[in-house]
Amino acid sequence: MDAEYKVCKIENVKTIQVQVPGSKSITNRALLLAALSNKKCILRGVLFSDDSRGFLDCLIHLGFQVEIREEIQEVTIWGAGGKIPAGSGKINVRSAGTAARFLTVMLAFAGGDYELTASPQMCRRPMQPLLDLLIEAGAEINYHGEEGHFPFHMSSHHLAMEEVGIDTGVSSQFASALLMSGVILEKGLSVKLTGKRAQGAYIKMTVQMMRQFGVLVNWEGDCCKIPHKADFGIEEYQIEPDVSGACYFYAMAPLLKTSVIVKDVHGDSIQGDIKFLNVLEDMGCGLIEQAEGIMVDGRQLDSYPGLTVSMKDFSDQTMTLAALAPFATSPTVIKQVGHIRMQESDRLNAILTELGRMGISCKEVPKEDGIMIWPGTVEETKVETYEDHRMAMAFTLVGLKTGVIIIKNPGCCKKTFENYFQIIDEIISRNREHKQ
Helix, strand or coil, X not given: XXXXXXXXXXXXXXXXXXXXXXXXXXXXXXXXXXXXCCCEEEEECCCCCHHHHHHHHHHHHCCCEEEEEHHHCEEEEEXXXXXXXXXXXXXXXXXXXXXXXXXXXXXXXXCEEEEEECCHHHHHCCCHHHXXXXXXXXXXXXXXXXXXXXXXXXXXXXXXXXEEEEECCCCHHHHHHHHHHHHHCCCCEEEEEECCCCCCHHHHHHHHHHHXXXXXXXXXXXXXXXXXXXXCCCCEEECCECHHHHHHHHCHHHHHCCEEEECCCCCCCCCHHHHHHHHHHHCCXXXXXXXXXXXXXCCCCCCCXXXXXXXXXXXXXXXXXXXXXXXXXXXXXXXXXXXXXXXCCCHHHHHHHHHHHCCCCEEEEHHHCEEEECCCCCCCEEECCCCCHHHHHHHHHHHHHHCCEEEECHHHHHHCCCCHHHHHHHHHHHHHHHHC
């Protein structure tokens, strides 16, 4: 893909209907649970992106039997019953936070000697709270760079861990990693969840998927008890479409005063980002559950208000709401999202910097752990994406509304949504045909 993408303005489009790829969050959890099980499992609707391919590559390097049928979005994994077929080896988790956290804990709990490397971006992301817990339980970790970060060598044999506490404030992936691999410990694992996201959407997703795979997690209050279970797994698992990716299209409903259907996205989704549709409803959009997928209808809107929203449980959509905010009729306040500073980029700083370069007034609001954005007129801007797929995808919305935005490094979307800009091109092309 070119180094820059000029976003064309869209006007008077009556309806948009798209298909998005499978969920990254569900795909990578399903890959891990299938590998930990002792069953042959066919995963359907698999996301194929840089993150998921990286995860699959790691499993293959660890000796798991994997059959990949990318053309039909299927993967078959032969679970090894909590064992790692290769007792030693080297893996590269690339830029995938899920692979980094999930596989590190799996390898530590299963035991062996491993070299773990990652992309420069992932090497900057936090790992220390998780690694410190593993060291305390008996793992030996030798860092090849900055302490508490990738890359490192890990040697683990007979970890002493039956109870553990984890702060979910830095990353809920730490908790999910402990929960899923806890099933292979001989005495199981009791995980005490602390921090702002102890009841967060991604932890709920993890527990629900574990139950779907046959691991009966007992969650009471702030404690999850995972039993040791050698015999678990399912023969087939259907992965939902990616609601995070769907939300960029759903956001076009109020922005472009159109209706949007994303195929096979439904209200019973286990993904936390489905809550973003309620934000669009609060802006005045209609939500209609249909057989083919939810429709978000913004055709009746003359305008939409700015909102004050806690996005703690669906913070991946912070950039999406920030992209809608300049065109609202009143200020937007996004609360409880301070943790996104430590994701693929410092997302709070990235949002404020790029909106500021567009001429939009915005500021950090420390007491709300978030940001405030005022309506304004967008100036012509080349948007820096900070190697962050969500910055690229969300700020494309500003370009569709104004026609004055260029997205730099659009190829960073390959992390989770390889054909995002292809779909955008198709929407723009259909709009041009309609206008002619």
